Amino acid sequence: MHNQTYYDRSMNVEVYPHLNMALEWLDDSLPRTAVDVGCGAGRDAMFLIEQGFTVHAFDNNDEAIARLRALAKQHLKVSLLPQVSSFEQYxxxxxxxxxxxxxxxxxxxxxxxxxxxxxxxxxxxxxIFCGHFMGPNDSWARMGWGDLSVHTHTQLTALFEQDYRVLDIYEHEADGATLLGREKHWHTYSVLAQKVT
Ligand SMILES: C[S@@+](CC[C@H](N)C(=O)[O-])C[C@H]1O[C@@H](n2cnc3c(N)ncnc32)[C@H](O)[C@@H]1O
Structure with missing residues (x-):
């Protein structure tokens, strides 16, 4: 099954650089509480638990949340609070x-x-917020399906303008493959930002 293969492979990938950098920027006086948005199989959630966080992890895919619950039984209701939910309903x-x-x-x-x-x-x-956005040159964005959120650099700047200080933006544009091995053109932005309001 595609989802299971994707989730299996995702657990063997290193956490992305901005997540590591986020920990360096985090003020020690804040509670160690994190949200993993669209957590998938939970690689980043597990990493954050190891770093002493209580992690609220959600994804709208039942299989993803079921396997995270199974993987992290000992952390459930203690440092891991997984939930099946969509971005908008969470x-x-x-x-x-x-x-x-x-x-x-x-x-x-x-x-x-x-x-x-x-x-x-x-x-x-x-x-601290860290995460990825899709740029307009990504082959999925160019398909024009209309169901993905796509941001230009200018739109991203506007998104963070009012409430955040952007600490770093990394733009990645290259041909490559998905974790399932499908070739595509990637155009993404990884953003690291601190809330200032
Ligand atoms: C590319 S995967 C990334 C998973 C994980 N963050 C990782 O890095 O391994 C995208 C995830 O977003 C989830 N997702 C997609 N649409 C969603 C929605 N509307 N609400 C919540 N999660 C969603 C998918 O189920 C999937 O697990």
Missing amino acids: DYPDAALITACSSLFFCHPDLFPAVWAKVTQSLLSGG
């Missing part, structure tokens, strides 16, 4: 760190503004 808790690795661009563009408002509202002042 009840975001107050958090010092919000990570969205390769997930938020799957949000329908009509829903994205409300989801982004929820993300921003749940992030504590001084807290």
Whole structure:
């Protein structure tokens, strides 16, 4: 099954650089509470538990959440709170760190503004957001399906302008393959930002 293969492989990938950098920026006075948005099989959630966080992890894929629950039985209700939910329906808790690795661009563009408002509202002042956005040259964006959230660099700057200080933006544009081995053109932005409001 495609999802299971994807999730298996995702667990063998290193956490992305901005998640590691987020920990360096995080103010020690904030509670060690994190949200993993579209957590998949839970690689980043497990990493954050190891770093002493209580992690609220959600994904709208039942299989992903079921396998995370099975993998992390001993952490359930202690340091891991997994939930099947969509970006727009999730009840975001107050958090010092919000990570969205390769997930938020799957949000329908009509829903994205409300989801982004929820993300921003749940992030504590001084807290860190890290995650990926899809650029317009990505082959999936170019398909014009209309169900992905796509951002230009200018739009990203506007997204973070009011409530955040952007610490780093890394643009990646190259031909490559998905974890399932399908060739595609990637155009993504990884953003590391601190909430300042
Ligand atoms: C590319 S995977 C990344 C998973 C994980 N963050 C990782 O890095 O391994 C994208 C994830 O977003 C989830 N997703 C897609 N649309 C979603 C939605 N509307 N609400 C919540 N999760 C969603 C998918 O089920 C999938 O697990």
